[in-house]
Amino acid sequence: MPRERAFLVGAELKLGNPLLPVEDSLEELARLAHTAGLEVVGQATQRFDQPNNATYIGSGKVEEVKTLASELKADVIIFDDELNPRQQRELERIFGEDLKVLDRTALILDIFALHADTSEGKLQVELAQLEYRLPRLTRMWTHLARQAGGRAGGMGGGVGLRGPGETQLEVDRREIGRRISYLKERLDAVRAHRQRHRAKRQQTELQVVAIVGYTNAGKSTLLNCISDANVMSADMLFATLDPTTRRVVMPGGREVLFTDTVGFIQKLPTQIVAAFRATLEEIIEADLLLHVVDTTHPHAAAQIEAVEDTLAELEVDHLPQIVALNKADLLPAGYDPVEELAIEDPAVLVSAVTGQGIEALMVAIEAAMIQYLRPLHVFIPYKRGDLLSLIHERGQVDAEEHTAEGIRIYGRLPHRLLPWFDKYLVSPER
Template identity: 55%
Template sequence: MKEDFIDNHITEKAYLVGIDVPGEHSLWTIDESLNELELLAKTAGIEVVGRTSQRLAQPRPATYIGEGKVTEIKNAISHVKGCTVIFDDELSPGQQRNLEKLLGDDIRVIDRTALILDIFARHAYSKEGQIQVELAQYEYRLPRLTRMWTHLIRQAGGRAGGSIGGVGLRGPGETQLESDRRFIKKRIILLKKQLDDVRLHRQHHRMRRKKSGISVVALVGYTNAGKSSLLNRLSNAGVISEDKLFATLDPTTRRVTLPGGRVVLFTDTVGFIKKLPHHVVAAFRATLEGIAEADIILHVADISHPMAGAQVETTEKVLFEQGAGNTPSVLVWNKSDLVKNKFTIDYNHGKNNLTISALTGEGIPELLVCIEDMINKQLRSVTLEIPYAESALLNRIYKECQVNEIVHTDNGTIIKALVPPSFMDKVKAFCTNF
């Protein structure tokens, strides 16, 4: 009896549903896509009891899948108490309502977006992360509010033993729904304002960083590729790294010294996933803007993953959408310790390609040399005349730039140097050759 209770109430159970649209999953088979959905479900603490898919030319506007398929799902889960059905795409509010009607009262219907938002909510530790997730959740929920309220009515009706949404319930229900909507709308306005403040703060921070002239390397990649593990390996950052999707939501920046002595900043941030919900992208704008402003993109990919090529493609698409498509980048195949043949993946887009293991440290020295080379390639050749009063700047130039010639004159020190783009603002006023 006790076991039965645990089985049916404590562990949430779910059944996964996807559609196979010809042409859409060019890189992902429907099975691989549902594998990823299963991993998302597991990360959210949900046990998957089964899955199904349907081949359709396009999703059905009213029910996403065909009605026959809905009946098939209903039968498949009839023995699982309180089962949740998770769809591998964002459902429209109408589709969700119709599916719930067809599947019946006990069945909760959620979609990939709700699942991702749920994971984000669990993993948001900072104030900023929490504001971003809360905003994304409210934006997603507002058009779906009817459903939430009908659920409450059902519970009330159930306890009273009466019918669903009866005459006595309709009035207060509508009022409640309206006031819930008003509350959410107000909350959205407040959260957006708070996020504006966060963005401003981040912008100031980046401006200060720009003024400091230190180059920034952004670690980006598909979720679970090993970005945080790499930052930890490079800098003892102490960032949480777990075999979970979206373990990191909040950006972390650490200083790393390159082999030639130059100090650069490495930033670890939120991972990407295919069909990244647009509410998440919009809410995480403050975080994503940091990627677009980096000097170098270090794209981390998991070489041991069966969908590694597709994950790289997805990440590049998101980078492009975020305005970071033209930033110099290096593609780093991580987890080399897990594969025997390191050259099985022929996917490089003609870019810098490296194989590393954040776990064993293999390839890390080569990676640092590669980053240094990339920064050196961006250096600009300038002639500077630094007055003697600017001795602090002179010291910074010796540290941050490659100084090739020094001549002391009556007016100051004339220097021929190669300057990184991030340092140009600092010395522009003293340039004599442009």
């Protein structure tokens, strides 16, 4: 099948303060399009005070784009910002039957559909796609479905239409509604199963580090480098959709779980990140965030900001953070990313490919984990040797005092272990 040809459209708000200038945002959109298997044949931008209610860009610009796209034999027009259902419908009407209209969100969902490989991942993508499409349902979907020969499921609809089977899109909204309820039920079942797994994992009481960062920063490569994870890493956007967790022995001997997560990107609606609940739960329940940055990227600073914004929206920005300034092997000598990027959190320069700095990163993570342990003052009878070893293995003993009945300990522990010691807490006045 020849690659579909895409024409990109970006807009610049005069008053807005975007993370990236419009040209750079379009360059990123082109990478997304490329990842989705499209060939980019042209682009246009417009500067305005406010998006047009009906067509997002102004009507003159719409005509200009239509002419250009037809000259360049484009099959798809992709808008760099999310179109609301009304704009989507109106643009489809103007561009006619032979030009698909997509926006950044639909494109990202399409890539997700290509890359999801666990059953939960697939269910999540299909649900997110249907919920996104439901209010935007127009003749476009049915039209293309007919073109695809009414094939059930599969990838026949081309970019933006992959994932859910076309036949499901031919049917009316009510039936899509039914499919959505069904998917939600299936997801609930899969999630209940995962919850049981997680509960089991929590019995091991290991601390968890969630690896977060912009897409393509090197998160999966880093996890592979510090463990035997064998996670797919690739030079494409959104290679990872499902969390992978590995146990890693830290330099001080402490065992910690590291979990790889879906990458972030600017202009990614938070609902979409939220749809990837498996990944999110890993982030929310983490003890520490390892923020991986591609320091060689020309817009590393904007990427860091986009990640910080997403973490804030997900309400996990209170978690302690360590920054891994990755791809150090490609940096020119003398470039200091800590200064250039104005990094405030503790940061280590690393290369997940050559292994440079990884040992120092592990030491920094372990030190941070100890720093964030909760202080504890307990008196433990000798017969509770199990609790004594738990403190030594998982926590930190700052001082201990042996008496005839047991040991008084001033130390620190991960918060999830505290309940075990409730009975032996020494009250402040004692």
